[in-house]
Amino acid sequence: MNRKMIIIGGGTAGLTAGCYAQMNGYETTILEMEDTPGGLCTSWRRKNYLFDGSVAGLAGSAPGSPIYRLWEEIGVAQYCPLHYGENFGHIRLTDGRIITIFANIDRLEAHLLEHFPTEAAVIHEFTGALRNVLDLDIPFSDARGFEAVKEGFRTFLASIAHLPVLLKYGTLSIRQFNRKIRDPHLATVFNNLVHFGGLDVPILTVLLPLAYAHRGMAGIPLRGWLSFAHAIERRFHELGGTTRYRAKVEKLLITNGAVQGVVLADGEQLLAERVISAADGRFTQGLLPGVSEKDLEGYLQPEDLSDQPVQVNLGAAMDLSGINGPMTYILSQPFSAAGREHPRITMHNKYYDSEAAPQGHSAVTVFLDSEYGWWKRTAADPQAYEEEKRRCADEVIAAIDRYLPGFAQRVEVIDVSTPLTRERYTGNWMGAMQARKPSANMIRALMQGSPRYAVQGVQGLYVTGQWAESWGGITTAAQSGRKTIQAVCKQDGILFRAEKPA
Ligand SMILES: Cc1cc2nc3c(=O)[nH]c(=O)nc-3n(C[C@H](O)[C@H](O)[C@H](O)COP(=O)(O)OP(=O)(O)OC[C@H]3O[C@@H](n4cnc5c(N)ncnc54)[C@H](O)[C@@H]3O)c2cc1C
Numbered sequence: 001m002n003r004k005m006i007i008i009g010g011g012t013a014g015l016t017a018g019c020y021a022q023m024n025g026y027e028t029t030i031l032e033m034e035d036t037p038g039g040l041c042t043s044w045r046r047k048n049y050l051f052d053g054s055v056a057g058l059a060g061s062a063p064g065s066p067i068y069r070l071w072e073e074i075g076v077a078q079y080c081p082l083h084y085g086e087n088f089g090h091i092r093l094t095d096g097r098i099i100t101i102f103a104n105i106d107r108l109e110a111h112l113l114e115h116f117p118t119e120a121a122v123i124h125e126f127t128g129a130l131r132n133v134l135d136l137d138i139p140f141s142d143a144r145g146f147e148a149v150k151e152g153f154r155t156f157l158a159s160i161a162h163l164p165v166l167l168k169y170g171t172l173s174i175r176q177f178n179r180k181i182r183d184p185h186l187a188t189v190f191n192n193l194v195h196f197g198g199l200d201v202p203i204l205t206v207l208l209p210l211a212y213a214h215r216g217m218a219g220i221p222l223r224g225w226l227s228f229a230h231a232i233e234r235r236f237h238e239l240g241g242t243t244r245y246r247a248k249v250e251k252l253l254i255t256n257g258a259v260q261g262v263v264l265a266d267g268e269q270l271l272a273e274r275v276i277s278a279a280d281g282r283f284t285q286g287l288l289p290g291v292s293e294k295d296l297e298g299y300l301q302p303e304d305l306s307d308q309p310v311q312v313n314l315g316a317a318m319d320l321s322g323i324n325g326p327m328t329y330i331l332s333q334p335f336s337a338a339g340r341e342h343p344r345i346t347m348h349n350k351y352y353d354s355e356a357a358p359q360g361h362s363a364v365t366v367f368l369d370s371e372y373g374w375w376k377r378t379a380a381d382p383q384a385y386e387e388e389k390r391r392c393a394d395e396v397i398a399a400i401d402r403y404l405p406g407f408a409q410r411v412e413v414i415d416v417s418t419p420l421t422r423e424r425y426t427g428n429w430m431g432a433m434q435a436r437k438p439s440a441n442m443i444r445a446l447m448q449g450s451p452r453y454a455v456q457g458v459q460g461l462y463v464t465g466q467w468a469e470s471w472g473g474i475t476t477a478a479q480s481g482r483k484t485i486q487a488v489c490k491q492d493g494i495l496f497r498a499e500k501p502a
Pocket residue numbers: 008009010011012013014031032033034037038039040041053054055056057058247248249250278279280283422425426427428432433434435464465466467472473474475477
């Protein structure tokens with residue numbers, strides 16, 4: 001068997017898998033259908049403004065966290081400067097108060113108690129839960145032999161210690177937790193702690209990012225998420241890997257139950273005895289022999305998918321650098337756009353990046369809840385589709401203008417992308433932003449129930465990335481890429497190696 005490997009997709013998972021494949025002696029080519037790396041993890045410029053596709057932080061991005069080694073091995077720690085915010089965002093209530101979700105738990109607790117003294121019990125329960133998950137690290141290890149047994153035992157003990165809190169907050173939804181709150185303004189704060197995912201996901205999905213932020217391990221790429229992808233690509237190239245852009249894979253070559261390579265959209269055939277698909281899960285499923293469109297219908301249900309928001313990017317000749325975190329405005333005049341009512345908007349502001357906009361100007365992004373199916377129906381009439389995109393922008397501008405008077409006149413760049421745009425550029429089914437949404441099964445996954453990466457029935461074929469895991473996210477995708485190469489090495493009888501840049 002030769003050591004050639006093809007990876008379909010140059011998103012976070014594909015790039016990461018590529019780095020580890022090169023470290024382990026595979027001759028790797030990443031085929032990416034777009035002309036840049038990153039997939040969903042991206043940013044783009046419109047005129048002089050830089051807008052980000054991803055928004056929150058990179059979990060485990062600080063020395064001391066076990067998973068930091070991953071970021072070192074794939075070049076992120078060296079080639080992608082990160083910014084660490086002092087808060088998770090602000091919420092402007094309808095009574096004019098601005099509540100800050102400080103990353104520091106003590107500060108957050110004091111701030112909430114100061115504003116909502118009658119709700120001390122629920123505030124303490126929340127901050128107590130945060131403190132309880134503080135030392136819960138993202139599992140990361142490749143110890144072998146006796147070390148692996150010791151490590152496994154340590155993880156087991158840590159899991160047992162955290163089991164009550166994991167069981168409680170991994171099954172309790174944000175909505176259920178919030179029923180305990182009597183003050184409607186505090187309820188609003190808690191209803192708006194997260195910007196995606198809705199209220200029916202486990203409250204653990206709020207606790208963990210806040211706990212990571214407290215520990216200073218949730219950095220944001222200082223120069224945009226594309227710079228993060230470029231950092232991994234750089235590492236991949238240094239390790240001798242090859243990338244090919246505008247190379248869309250359409251088919252697999254399979255002979256006698258073993259993969260032999262891929263066929264590109266232009267008919268070119270590329271041979272390799274190991275192929276890893278780091279692309280959309282439903283697309284990969286469709287590549288398998290004997291899988292029909294009908295089979296794909298049952299592959300995933302739309303209700304299992306993560307959010308499909310419409311992204312409104314605005315470049316404005318206004319200095320908003322004083323707003324040092326995502327600002328959620330609870331609207332006294334909700335608006336409707338993209339088929340939904342919007343009682344709030346969260347304005348993400350790249351205040352920390354002096355190159356994101358000209359001096360004294362600002363690049364801001366607002367995501368509005370929406371649904372792929374609605375956009376698909378609207379897009380049947382191209383003019384209606386364009387008008388609705390424009391309406392989303394107009395409503396967002398008008399809403400911001402109510403809080404920042406003069407904003408509307410100073411907007412000079414408008415850029416709107418829908419789930420259809422995301423689907424077109426990344427191939428992700430229904431433009432879902434991070435594959436499946438987290439569910440109560442997250443406890444099992446957190447306790448290391450990792451999926452299999454080898455595709456049964458096709459020798460040499462593997463899957464990786466957010467669709468191969470229980471839910472998405474950049475850390476999940478990167479970890480998935482690493483674990484997949486561990487699985488490949490194991491099947492090939494190779495001792496897995498990982499190294500940091502010299
Ligand atoms: C708006 C938004 C905000 C987000 N915020 C965060 C956040 O704050 N924190 C976080 O952790 N995560 C966030 N995410 C999710 C995160 O970006 C994704 O979970 C992660 O990037 C997925 O990586 P991946 O490599 O598995 O898949 P993808 O990024 O989807 O990569 C797949 C790649 O395969 C390519 N491809 C597909 N089909 C083919 C083909 N046929 N041939 C060749 N190439 C192909 C695509 O072009 C793409 O580059 C966000 C996502 C969005 C959209």
